[in-house]
Amino acid sequence: MTINSSGLPLKKILILGGGVGGTIVANITARRLKGNAEVTVVDKSGKHVYQPGFVYVAFGDEQINNIVKDERSLLNKNVKLITKEAVKIDPKDRKVLLADGEHLEYDYLVIATGSRIVSEEVKGLKEGAHHFYEADAAEKLRQALQTFNGGRVVVGVGGLPYKCPPAPAEAACQLDYYFTKRGIRNKVQIEFLSPLPRVFPLEAVNPFVTKIFEEKQIAYRTFFNVDYVDPQAKKVYSLEGESVDYDLLILVPPHRGAKVIEDSGLGDRGGWVPTDKYTLKAKGFDDIYVVGDATDIPISKAGATAHYEAKVVAENIVAQIKGYGDLRAYDGKVRCFCDAGFKKGISLSFDYTHPPKPPSTLTRSAYLGKVILNKLYWWTVPSGRF
Amino acid sequence: MAEMKVSRIVDARGSFCPGPLMELIRAVKEAQIGEVIEVLSSDQGSKRDIPLWVSKAGHILLSVAEKEGYTSFLVKKAK
Numbered sequence: 001m002t003i004n005s006s007g008l009p010l011k012k013i014l015i016l017g018g019g020v021g022g023t024i025v026a027n028i029t030a031r032r033l034k035g036n037a038e039v040t041v042v043d044k045s046g047k048h049v050y051q052p053g054f055v056y057v058a059f060g061d062e063q064i065n066n067i068v069k070d071e072r073s074l075l076n077k078n079v080k081l082i083t084k085e086a087v088k089i090d091p092k093d094r095k096v097l098l099a100d101g102e103h104l105e106y107d108y109l110v111i112a113t114g115s116r117i118v119s120e121e122v123k124g125l126k127e128g129a130h131h132f133y134e135a136d137a138a139e140k141l142r143q144a145l146q147t148f149n150g151g152r153v154v155v156g157v158g159g160l161p162y163k164c165p166p167a168p169a170e171a172a173c174q175l176d177y178y179f180t181k182r183g184i185r186n187k188v189q190i191e192f193l194s195p196l197p198r199v200f201p202l203e204a205v206n207p208f209v210t211k212i213f214e215e216k217q218i219a220y221r222t223f224f225n226v227d228y229v230d231p232q233a234k235k236v237y238s239l240e241g242e243s244v245d246y247d248l249l250i251l252v253p254p255h256r257g258a259k260v261i262e263d264s265g266l267g268d269r270g271g272w273v274p275t276d277k278y279t280l281k282a283k284g285f286d287d288i289y290v291v292g293d294a295t296d297i298p299i300s301k302a303g304a305t306a307h308y309e310a311k312v313v314a315e316n317i318v319a320q321i322k323g324y325g326d327l328r329a330y331d332g333k334v335r336c337f338c339d340a341g342f343k344k345g346i347s348l349s350f351d352y353t354h355p356p357k358p359p360s361t362l363t364r365s366a367y368l369g370k371v372i373l374n375k376l377y378w379w380t381v382p383s384g385r386f
Numbered sequence: 387m388a389e390m391k392v393s394r395i396v397d398a399r400g401s402f403c404p405g406p407l408m409e410l411i412r413a414v415k416e417a418q419i420g421e422v423i424e425v426l427s428s429d430q431g432s433k434r435d436i437p438l439w440v441s442k443a444g445h446i447l448l449s450v451a452e453k454e455g456y457t458s459f460l461v462k463k464a465k
Contacts, residue, residue, distance in 0.1 A: 160412045269416045298398045298405040
């Protein structure tokens with residue numbers, strides 16, 4: 001047992017996942033509880049990925065090595081990093097089993113395991129569709145786009161839920177920009193498939209995005225929830241009974257929660273942890289917090305969500321260890337920027353009680369907000385100071 | 387009454403549209419034919435979107451009930 005300067009045992013904070021949420025919780029708790037807690041991050045890869053950069057890799061504007069860093073380099077020096085896979089959580093005995101058989105004990109567990117891509121859940125998706133949600137896939141899409149010289153590009157959503165709800169619409173706008181820059185926009189038809197009754201998930205913003213699509217001549221089809229893809233016939237079929245032909249298909253793949261959640265019996269049918277949307281505690285547990293994609297909270301799965309959730313969780317763990325109990329509640333805050341191409345964009349900000357305000361126009365400042373975040377992310381967000 | 391047995395409740399109260407609809411579509415996809423899902427939504431847009439989707443996707447909207455501060459939708463997976 002490790003003890004602090006007062007002779008009391010150090011509290012063990014164990015964080016599963018070294019993404020944006022896990023890293024912020026680790027850094028804030030390590031700073032605030034210096035000498036009074038042992039903070040450990042367990043991450044299978046030991047790499048931290050800035051996932052909003054994938055779409056730029058696909059369109060040839062970014063390189064993978066600029067959006068992936070060693071997790072160690074982003075962590076406070078008092079945080080211990082274990083680059084191994086967590087395979088089982090035992091909440092009763094407050095232990096986590098690693099793939100090599102090692103057990104880690106905890107006083108507070110933070111599940112920040114993100115989501116995993118499960119393309120195999122939609123027949124034909126892996127063979128027939130591209131996406132930009134993983135490094136290899138973004139690179140493959142970049143190559144496919146480079147050699148595409150005309151025809152029908154279909155872009156949409158292959159399964160719910162998925163990370164970053166605006167991403168498919170953003171990709172459609174980026175396609176318009178990309179083919180315009182290549183001088184072949186008049187040879188390319190872009191069609192957008194939305195699983196919802198509108199093109200943009202946030203209703204308040206939808207009329208604006210629909211107008212943008214119309215101006216950019218991006219055709220769209222609503223209530224198209226992908227059932228399966230036929231790569232030979234180059235057709236995508238919907239649960240609602242429709243089909244669409246394509247020459248190049250880009251579909252956001254379906255997501256599930258992490259395997260360790262499912263294997264520990266802590267997830268719902270999608271592998272997401274039932275979580276109190278205010279306290280961010282796993283329902284039924286007082287010592288397990290959940291941040292980011294891993295929760296079942298029906299709000300955006302995105303780094304922008306994990307960012308704000310992580311601060312609440314970190315502050316509450318600090319308060320608990322200091323004996324004050326939970327002090328803060330998560331209010332559903334999310335803020336993000338969307339790049340609409342041609343160096344313009346929109347910014348969105350909302351919470352549980354305030355829907356986003358509809359933008360009136362695309363702005364250079366929102367685009368610059370995104371560019372600046374992309375560049376400054378590594379020095380700002382993971383530290384938990386911003 | 388057996389067929390009215392709710393096999394899953396999706397509590398999407400406090401989530402803005404399309405949260406409740408997305409949760410319903412996800413739940414319907416994961417459900418077995420014949421299962422009944424109850425969606426609780428405090429978002430006004432759900433009253434329009436959920437019946438529209440259920441009809442287009444060929445499932446059955448068993449009921450829409452106004453409760454205190456939210457609406458309950460009972461949806462049966464039909465295919």
